[in-house]
Amino acid sequence: xxxxxxxxxxxxxxxxxxxxxxxxxxxxxxxxxxxxxxxxxxxxxxxxxxxxxxxxxxxxxxxxxxxxxxxxxxxxxxxxxxxxxxxxxxxxxxxxxxxxxxxxxxxxxxxxxxxxxxxxxxxxxxxxxxxxxxxxxxxxxxxxxxxxxxxxxxxxxxxxxxxxxxxxxxxxxxxxxxxxxxxxxxxxxxxxxxxxxxxxxxxxxxxxxxxxxxxxxxxxxxxxxxxxxxxxxxxxxxxxxxxxxxxxxxxxxxxxxxxxxxxxxxxxxxxxxxxxxxxxxxxxxxxxxxxxxxxxxxxxxxxxxxxxxxxxxxxxxxxxxxxxxxxxxxxxxxxxxxxxxxxxxxxxxxxxxxxxxxxxxxxxxxxxxxxxxxxxxxxxxxx
Numbered sequence: 242x243x244x245x246x247x248x249x250x251x252x253x254x255x256x257x258x259x260x261x262x263x264x265x266x267x268x269x270x271x272x273x274x275x276x277x278x279x280x281x282x283x284x285x286x287x288x289x290x291x292x293x294x295x296x297x298x299x300x301x302x303x304x305x306x307x308x309x310x311x312x313x314x315x316x317x318x319x320x321x322x323x324x325x326x327x328x329x330x331x332x333x334x335x336x337x338x339x340x341x342x343x344x345x346x347x348x349x350x351x352x353x354x355x356x357x358x359x360x361x362x363x364x365x366x367x368x369x370x371x372x373x374x375x376x377x378x379x380x381x382x383x384x385x386x387x388x389x390x391x392x393x394x395x396x397x398x399x400x401x402x403x404x405x406x407x408x409x410x411x412x413x414x415x416x417x418x419x420x421x422x423x424x425x426x427x428x429x430x431x432x433x434x435x436x437x438x439x440x441x442x443x444x445x446x447x448x449x450x451x452x453x454x455x456x457x458x459x460x461x462x463x464x465x466x467x468x469x470x471x472x473x474x475x476x477x478x479x480x481x482x483x484x485x486x487x488x489x490x491x492x493x494x495x496x497x498x499x500x501x502x503x504x505x506x507x508x509x510x511x512x513x514x515x516x517x518x519x520x521x522x523x524x525x526x527x528x529x530x531x532x533x534x535x536x537x538x539x540x541x542x543x544x545x546x547x548x549x550x551x552x553x554x555x556x557x558x559x560x561x562x563x564x565x566x567x568x569x570x571x572x573x574x575x576x577x578x579x580x581x582x583x584x585x586x587x588x589x590x591x592x593x594x595x596x597x598x599x600x601x602x603x604x605x606x607x608x609x610x611x612x613x614x615x616x617x618x619x620x621x622x623x624x
């Protein structure tokens with residue numbers, strides 16, 4: 242084992258501001274591969290078609306990610322869990338997962354990891370390749386192997402002192418570094434994350450998440466309609482979901498997160514919903530450039546906003562949703578109709594909304610949007 246090289250790698254990580262760094266050996270993640278393939282075969286990965294059996298096999302073998310890899314260096318940055326809720330201001334506001342409220346963590350990690358990998362190559366004479374979570378390398382099971390934390394029943398990595406509130410990066414290298422030992426910890430009998438999940442996406446026994454039910458999957462990865470039977474459970478989440486993280490007792494810490502991952506203002510953490518429906522492509526790009534929310538794309542985010550308004554909106558939001566029924570995206574138009582149907586009944590403005598739905602129905606030429614309009618109209622003005 243290369244003790245001096247390990248010490249130097251640890252020093253590099255500290256110099257880049259990583260408070261957490263561990264080393265795992267680069268052997269195949271056999272158990273993780275078996276589990277991932279089984280879940281893919283059962284359809285639990287939903288429509289994430291890029292996660293093919295071939296991709297999953299590659300992503301569980303660091304030696305494929307980097308030929309000749311002997312070690313994987315895992316680093317983490319913490320981000321602060323929610324503090325006390327701010328006083329309500331009477332406006333309908335959405336919720337954004339904490340990791341997505343600040344700068345895109347990929348960009349934060351990339352510069353740091355590339356510098357580390359370059360130094361490993363130039364100074365230590367070894368090959369090195371870095372990745373965050375977009376690369377074909379499953380970083381959570383590697384982090385568990387390294388002893389950084391353990392995989393909780395929510396499938397999140399739980400880190401002592403930080404809980405699930407960390408983001409991970411990895412560097413595979415041909416250096417033969419002494420690995421850290423895995424932790425001998427489990428969640429025991431705790432089921433708080435399972436109980437907290439609004440849609441029941443976490444299996445009753447834990448350790449399995451059905452993406453087809455997961456709010457994070459639907460608000461970020463899903464490019465189509467959000468299943469009607471799930472929408473009412475989404476609450477005001479418009480990008481990601483922290484419910485299982487917030488419930489975790491391991492995450493009851495009150496430290497400071499990495500500054501660049503912190504929200505810059507209240508609108509980044511809890512944006513007012515109705516104004517988001519006015520964003521065109523250019524305004525969407527300008528507002529969210531450099532933030533993870535870009536991944537949802539404009540139509541996906543506005544679809545999510547409509548669902549949130551259907552759950553928490555008031556009569557004050559009806560006009561904005563009415564304009565959203567004229568959006569260029571049929572996905573947005575259909576979800577706006579659903580939201581109007583929900584608000585109409587809740588706020589007692591059925592007649593007003595029924596007129597708006599009928600007027601739009603007379604112009605709508607998209608089959609899926611027409612169906613949403615007809616279903617909303619049936620709720621508001623039943624025969």
